[in-house]
Amino acid sequence: MFKKITFFVLLTSFLFAQDFSGIKIYVNPGHGGHDPANDRYIPATGFWESEGNLTKGLYLMELLKKHNATVFISRTQNRDQDDLPLSQIDADANAKNVDYFQSIHSNAHNATVNYPLVLFRGYDNDPVFPNAKKMGGIIWGEMDKLDGQWTYWKYSFDNVRGDWSFYPQWGTSGLGVLRYLTMPGTLTEGSFHDYIPNSFRLMSLDYRRHESIVLLRSFIQYFGLDQLPDGVVAGIVRSKTENVDYSYNYNSGLPNDKKKALNNARVRLLPDNRVYVTDFHKNGFFMFENVKPGTYQVVMDAGDYAGDTVQVVVKANRTSFANGFLLKVADKAPEVYTYSPANNDSSVATHSDIRIYFSQQMDRESTENAFSTNPPTNGYFSWQNSDMTMIYSLYDTLSRSTEYEVKIDSSAKNKKGKHLKEPYAFTFKTSSYHVIPRVVSFAPAADSIRTNSTISVSFDAPMRIAETEAAFSVDPPLSGHFEWEEDLTGFTFVPDSLMKRKTLYTVTLSDEAQNFYGVHIDSALQFSFLTRYLNELLMLKSFPRNGQTEVSTRLQIFVVFSGVPNKYTVFDNFQISDSSGNLISYRGLDVFEKEGRGVLVFEPRQPLKKNMRYTIRFFPGIEDMEKLALPDTLTINFKTTLEGYGGGKVLDDFETNFGWTDPDNNADTQGTNPDGTNFDITRTKKVNGTYSGRLEYSFKVDSGGVCRLPNEERIRIPVSGGTNFGIWIYGDFSHNLLELWFDRDNKTDVVAFSDTIDWAGWKLITIPLDSIAGSGKIFFQSVVIRQNKEGYRDGAVYLDDVQYDVTFTDIEDQPLTNVPAKFLLYQNYPNPFNPLTTIRYELPKTGMVELSLFNILGQKVKELVKGTQTAGLHEIKLNAGNLASGIYLYRLKMDDRIQIRKLVVLK
Amino acid sequence: MMKKIILTILFSLFTVTILLAQIPDLKVEKITPLTSLDQGEFFFPKLTPDGSQIVFTGAKFHGLFVMNLESKKIETLNQDDGAGYEFQISGDGKYVIYRQFEFKNKRKFYTLKKQNLRDKQVTIIEKEVRELSPPRLVKNNLLYLKDEQPVKVNLQPALNQTLSAGGKAVFIKEGKIVLIDNGETKELAPLGEGIYIWPQLSPDGQKIVFTFAGDATYICDLNGEILTKIGYANAPTWSPDGKWIAYMVDHDDGHFYTDSEIFISRADGSKKIQITDTADIIEMYPNWGADISKLVFSSNSGQIFLAKLKQD
Secondary structure (H helix, E strand, O other): OHHHHHHHHHHHHHHOOOOOOOOEEEEEEOOOOOOOOOOOEEOOOOEEHHHHHHHHHHHHHHHHHHOOOEEEEOOOOOOHHHOOOHHHHHHHHHHOOOOEEEEEEEEOOOOOOOOOEEEEOEEOOEEOOHHHHHHHHHHHHHHHOOOOOOOOOOOOOOOEEEHHHHOHHHOOOOOHHHHOOOOOEEEEEEEEOOOHHHHHHHOOHHHHHHHHHHHHHHHHHHOOOOOOOOEEEEEEEEEEEEEOOHHHOOOOOOHHHHEEEOOOEEEEEEOOOEEEEOOOOOOOEEEEEEEOOEEEEEEEEEOOEEEEEEEEEEOOOOEEEOOEEEOEOOOOOOOEEEEEOOOOEEEEOOOOOEEEEEOOOEOHHHHHHHEEEEOOOOEEEEEEOOOOEEEEEEOOOOOOOOEEEEEEOOOOEEOOOOEOOOOEEEEEEEOOOOOOOOEEEEEOOOOOEOOOOOEEEEEOOOEOHHHHHHOEEEEOOOOEEEEEOOOOOEEEEEEOOOOOOOOEEEEEEOOOOEEOOOOEOOOOEEEEEEEOOOOOOOEEEEEOOOOEEEEOOOEOEEEEEOOOEOHHHHHHHEEEEEOOOOEOOEEEEEEEEEOOEEEEEEEEOOOOOOOOEEEEEEOOOOEEOOOOEOOOOEEEEEEEOOEEEEOOEEEEOOOOOOOEOOHHHOOOOEOEOHHHOEEEEEOOOOOOOOOEEEEEEEEOOOOOOEEEEEEEEEEEEOOOOOOEEEEEEEEEOOOOEEEEEEEEOOEEEEEEEEEEOOOEEEEEEEEEHHHOOOOOOEEEEEEEEEOOOOOOOEEEEEEEEEEEOOEEEEOOOOOOOOOOOOOEEOOOEOOOEOOEEEEEEEEOOOEEEEEEEEEOOOOEEEEEEEEEEOOEEEEEEEEOOOOOOEEEEEEEEEOOEEEEEEEEEOO | OHHHHHHHHHHHHHOOOOOOOOOOOOEEEEEEEOOOHHHOOEEEEEEOOOOOEEEEEEHHHOOEEEEEOOOOOEEEEEOOOOOOOOOEEOOOOOEEEEEEEEEEOOEEEEEEEEEEOOOOOEEEEEEEEOOEOOOEEEOOEEEEEEOOEEEEEEOOOOOOOOOOHHHEEEEEEOOEEEEEEOOEEEEEOOOOOOOEEEEEEOOOOOEEEEEEOOOEEEEEEOOOOEEEEEEOOEEEEEOOOOOEEEEEEEEEOOOOEEEEEEEEEEOOOOOEEEOOOOOOOOEEEEEEOOOOOEEEEEEOOOOEEEEEEEOO
């Protein structure tokens, strides 16, 4: 009995409650994240549905909370991760035990209609939650009270529909977001965002807010609460005579949409004397909220338009409409429409800008001269909105707790030379304290930093350059210069020279640093960092590694250094040659940073010969960006593959995409960044034809990432044994794991190849078909990159020519040795040159050597070397300072062997 | 009968098993539809602990129904609104515990009920409460949050749970995970501020699987330390041995579900197996029975399915 009484009391208190206390509502701003596949964008107006829905949702939440409701919202931002799956939205609303669920959207159809639509779950006449249909009717009623002002519904019945009836093609599945709710819910499509006049309206934040107010009124009615005591005055200011472009498709049933809506129009609500200026999005929309019931005059005018006045009667809980149609006039005097800080604001921040919004484009000079403050202030001007908005920013803070008067006298002129209609003045008072600037970040914040690093500090406010630079010091001292952010919220100190190695530097920013308005930082900043120990450029690993055999002839040379090599020092200081000393031409030379290391790559212009020894040399002229030099010549000997291959019958040449699908959509793919993970057909690299497939991947996790590139069609291998499968794969030397997956009739996902990607460039991967587990037909179905702990977090492999019936032919082996087996004279580097070049040569044994330079007539012009030298590599610098421009020959002689090469001096 | 056989064959064809390691240890044997759409729309199936029956709900979580897996006969247990939302079956398979909701003056009220599966007799445990969490059966007790405070009820006869989760229970409260451990309440937000959904304790009560909305599904320990990131995996649920997680990978276009498939993943994230692979059926909300070989789920259009798995 007691329980019953309690419940009755509870219920009665609800019936007569003045507010939403105890009521829980879930707001779902539809879509999210600016994903074109899952969001809607109107290029003509710049409208994103995700943004419109979010503004409406946030304001509805604010309004409901203001009336004491408990409100949950599925997103408060518009990032990728805010675009929640529908199942998660329902799970959240269910877990929070809410009483009602409201999903907010806008609609699109054929760009010519514009009406509201309210959807509930179920059939039109058989709602799953009867209360949802009831609420749908209430929302429609509230929207209908707008009386066809901004949307137009030509039928007599309410456009409140059950989703099963409205989307018969979806059966009883209907709208996903209403599918698994444990409470009544509606999805509202307030208006059409593809109908251009309305799309411009949806760009008005207040137009969106008005829809939130309509939803608030609906909730008040639904929960049986007292209606809002105040009303809203809203409308659109348009030109009386000018029409919009035909492309607006304005024949939606709203005749006024044909008329041009006016930007920067002023609307005054009298006698309250509230002022609203329309925005710059071609909608002419204005709104006054919280207007007490009564009769009002709405006075509208605009820069070059005569005024129009409409009388409105404001009723509680309703919107009253006032549409203005203004006549264009000539020679109207400019006026001040509005300004900030607001008149009589008594807590204005001491660094606030002063903004004046004019009715017309103003002449800058006369307007700036007409501006004054009392007490005087030290500031500067900038202009916006085609010179209709003047911004006065401060050099110094305003005084605290001080009343300021701002004046613009009538000497201010518009662009046509017409003076301001009347002088203008307003006052405000500053707050009793200054906002103190704070350091928000600084760097370097770690040790072992590179000696060419810079020092940076950033703040939460614009700073004064001179005072802040003076407050900055480094110990031990460094000379250098400052580079400031454009908005003066941070600087970078760039030392003139490299810092010392293995040195602890301490940076101090004293509290003399001050913001743009002269307010000092609250306390001094001090931080230290240690520079790194390394003093030479080291090679850490390479492909090919020294002594490696079986290297693909279509390789890329990939060398990892301790620092990033300076490309300009690389050009003249490396070479690749064959076993006869012939230089191999290269392409694609690049240097870049990869996971804190420097990488140098290049590839032979033509495929190398099979079963041949090659040598790559890097010479000590190479330096990294910190000017650390390679200490000695670095030599990498390798031998190309013995095997020849041929006969492959191509199944996929990757000239177009046959069935390869986005790895991100595959369930096995995990730990990847969607932005950096994709597959496309590209012409950057190829074995044959014009294109190849590029699988780009990026792992966001430290380990365990998987990137599976599936082929939906599955490539059927026409035979099931007795021969070899092949695919060209351009490795990225990432040391991640590469897997090739096959299906057979009786077995799926057979991993027939799994190997670390320890090569760079093209390599033909072959698999004997007999080795693929299972029986029956064979299908090649996936390329998988599996993250190795020591592997790179991102990279790209290329795929070309999936084939079968690959056959092999062996070529006779050659011995590989690190000692030069031959008498060799290399091409000089650089060539042509002025004045210095390097000549290198190899000797097979110790003995008497002669290296001389001859002119084109065969006359010896210089003896470079004459004497006994040991076996191995030698080099000599040639200074052509005394030589004329032209072609010369240099000759190496040992015993009876001679080699001659050409060089060019170019002055 | 013929239709059923065809359906079964079709399903076997559609079913794809993805094994990331060379040696598979769970494999789909067969997927069978247990209900047809002619019989009505049914959702959120759960197996009784002995695996002989399936309890499920209707649209809007309306009512509870029980199907005998041998006879395929469906019996109506009740027609209560909301009964199907996170209902619990007792360890002896004799009772279901569920929340019924009703709207009074548009406000939602919950009544907590216990129902005997055989004689369908209903006992009311809590009546018309505004703030009441779904129930959890923990050892011999019933645990739930009433007005956000934990309430423990010792029911007679005792409803022992097969999977006791070590006497603990997890709920969602004010957007966070709440762990009740022997009377102590601990709030967990393992990834900071955000929306936490679908928390579930592992059968041994040592781990929690949960979904962080807009991000991924994770497994954490009882202090909220992340142990595994499963990835995009909705409505996750533990296998009875605690070694696997079953979940759905659903997609939508902002308005409609466009696709969903059931997957299972090792709890350490090392292996994932796709259980369903159909173009025309949107499979959702899996649940494992006490026997690891049986996984039940429903489709978005309201059909109940049973996946038989075998250890390989």
